[in-house]
Amino acid sequence: xxxxxxxxxxxxxxVTCDNTTMHLLKANDFVAESIRNKMAEQNILLINITSSAxxxxxxxxxxxxxxxxxxxxxxxxxxxxxxxxDANRLRETGIDALQIVTGGICHLEAQMIWQGMESLDLEGxxxxxxxxxxxxxxxxxxxxxxxxxxxxxxxxxxxDKPKKYPRMFLTSELMLVSKVDLxxxxxxxxxxxxxxxxxxxxxxxxxxxxSTKDIGIDEWCNWLLEKVAEKQKAKEEAAI
Amino acid sequence: xxxxSLVQGIFNALExxxxxxxxxxxxxxxxxxxxxxxxxxxxMQNAFEAVTLAEEKYQEVKLHVEVIPVEVYCSxxxxxxxxxxxxxxxxxCEQPNNNVVKGTELSVHQVHFEED
Numbered sequence: 130x131x132x133x134x135x136x137x138x139x140x141x142x143x144v145t146c147d148n149t150t151m152h153l154l155k156a157n158d159f160v161a162e163s164i165r166n167k168m169a170e171q172n173i174l175l176i177n178i179t180s181s182a183x184x185x186x187x188x189x190x191x192x193x194x195x196x197x198x199x200x201x202x203x204x205x206x207x208x209x210x211x212x213x214x215d216a217n218r219l220r221e222t223g224i225d226a227l228q229i230v231t232g233g234i235c236h237l238e239a240q241m242i243w244q245g246m247e248s249l250d251l252e253g254x255x256x257x258x259x260x261x262x263x264x265x266x267x268x269x270x271x272x273x274x275x276x277x278x279x280x281x282x283x284x285x286x287x288x289d290k291p292k293k294y295p296r297m298f299l300t301s302e303l304m305l306v307s308k309v310d311l312x313x314x315x316x317x318x319x320x321x322x323x324x325x326x327x328x329x330x331x332x333x334x335x336x337x338x339x340s341t342k343d344i345g346i347d348e349w350c351n352w353l354l355e356k357v358a359e360k361q362k363a364k365e366e367a368a369i
Numbered sequence: 370x371x372x373x374s375l376v377q378g379i380f381n382a383l384e385x386x387x388x389x390x391x392x393x394x395x396x397x398x399x400x401x402x403x404x405x406x407x408x409x410x411x412x413m414q415n416a417f418e419a420v421t422l423a424e425e426k427y428q429e430v431k432l433h434v435e436v437i438p439v440e441v442y443c444s445x446x447x448x449x450x451x452x453x454x455x456x457x458x459x460x461x462c463e464q465p466n467n468n469v470v471k472g473t474e475l476s477v478h479q480v481h482f483e484e485d
Contacts, residue, residue, distance in 0.1 A: 140391040140482045148401070150386065151477035153378035235371060266407050267371050270475070295455045296405045299467055328456045331465030 157271055160239035164246070164274025172364040174256050174357045177273050179297060180281035181290075182263030185307040187215045188340040189281065189349075190260060194222040196350045201357050203256040206245045208237040210262065225249065236267035239274060256357050265294035277302040277356065284308045284315050288322040291329055298326045303334040305349060310339040372416035375408065375475070379417075380427070382477055395430055397481035403437045403472035410434040439472030 152158070168175050178186050190205060197203070205226040207215045216228035227249055229241050242259060251257070259275065261268045280301040282290050285308055291298040298304065304326050306319055319337060326333050336352065338345035379400070383392060402408040417432045439452040443459035443466050450460035457467045 140387055140394070140480070141484055143479055143481045145479050146386070146477050148474065148476045148478065151382045153375050153382060153475045153477075155382065156378075234374075270407050292455045296407060296473075299405065299457070299469070327465070328458075330457070330467050332467075 154270065154272075157239045160243055161272040161274040164239060164242055167246070168257075168274065168276070169363075171251060171254075172360050173251060173254055174277075174353075174360040175273070175275045176256070176258045176353070176356075177261060177268075177275035177278045178258060178281065179261045179265065179268045179278060179301070180263060180283070180307075181265050181286055184263070184281045184283035184286060185340055186260050186263065186281055187218050189305070189307065189338065189346075190219060190258060191222050192340045192343075192346055193258075193350060193353070194219065194224045196346060197354060198222070198224050201255050201354060202253050203258065204249055204251070204254050205258045205260060206242060206249070207260040208241070208262045210234070215260065231262060235262060235264050236271050237261050237273060238271050242273050255361060256353065265290065265297045269294065269296040269300060276360065279303045279305060281305045281307045282322060284311050284317040284319075286317075288317050288319075289325065291322065291325040295329050298329045298333065301330065301333055303336065303352065305345075306335065306337045308339060309337045309344055310342040372408065372412045373420060375413065376416045376420045379477060380420075383480065387480070391482060392427075394483040395427070395480060396483055397431045397433060397479075398477060399433045399435065399479040399481070401435050401437050401474040401476055401478040403474040404439050405469070405472045406475040408434075408475060410436060435478070437471055437474050440470050441466045442468050442470045444468070 180186055203224060205219050205224060206229055207219060207226060208229045208231055209215055210231055210233055213228045216226040219226035227245050229237060229245050237259065259273055278301045280297055282304060284306065306322060323335050336345050336348050338349055340346065379398065402410065413434050414432060421427045440449045441452060441457060441459065442449050443462060446459055446461040448461055449470060457465060459466045
């Protein structure tokens with residue numbers, strides 16, 4: 130078996146390739162690693178928020194911004210196929226948000242985040258949140274250089290989602306069960322969704338939230354602030 | 370959902386690794402896609418045919434897609450287990466385990482070129 134390298138010798142017969150050099154998402158992963166390094170240098174916590182469309186990501190982030198933007202300097206990058214609507218909603222809370230319009234692409238790629246970062250002034254920023262395109266499939270495959278991936282699942286969606294979209298839940302640090310104020314009207318079991326998610330990822334954290342009825346928002350914000358503090362601590366330790 | 374751009378990724382990877390002359394002799398591409406890669410083999414085949422037709426290159430090349438099951442490695446038992454029904458546990462000790470060692474592949478595994 131010969132390794133692939135461009136040589137003057139003509140390739141004949143079957144050539145076995147190196148799985149890392151011939152990885153189809155190699156370009157994305159390379160940019161993601163550059164983002165990770167840049168974020169480490171500047172001690173910015175990068176969070177990638179994913180979910181199906183309509184599970185309440187933007188509403189949660191509006192509430193989050195109102196709650197913690199005086200405690201931590203934060204900015205948001207938000208991806209959608211079309212329109213500036215979500216960024217406008219987020220700016221209403223007084224924070225800096227940049228819309229990434231993917232023009233039909235069903236997920237955000239690392240290159241889009243890199244470009245977004247260049248348009249945002251990141252001086253002094255401690256928390257950068259990426260609100261991904263609403264889709265539990267493709268965004269799971271694209272590393273954006275984030276520290277943590279957080280996935281929302283709304284009570285209006287059905288409690289069988291994790292096993293339908295295993296990779297997303299496998300790679301998420303935290304699952305937010307959203308719209309829990311509607312639980313009494315819906316055939317949705319929090320226990321079932323947690324059990325399903327933990328079959329895939331035994332370590333996944335769970336917080337039940339309702340952005341409109343103020344349930345679990347403090348717990349979620351505290352989780353974020355704790356992670357920001359950890360990232361900032363790395364800076365102090367490096368300075369010693 | 371993004372199979373077209375993945376097909377473009379196949380060509381980019383190949384064009385990085387091989388010369389134009391080599392690629393003119395290419396007959397088969399063997400792709401490995403893990404069960405966790407979210408790639409649907411049939412859609413990948415369709416996308417491949419669409420792209421090769423439109424770009425009028427590699428039209429004679431056959432794409433073979435091999436699906437790789439998910440495996441986890443348990444360090445206590447020192448064994449790999451194949452994951453069934455997305456229940457991530459070690460087959461021996463039955464402890465939860467998401468130390469995935471196989472199943473996320475999305476790469477060109479082999480390429481076949483015409484013999485002289």
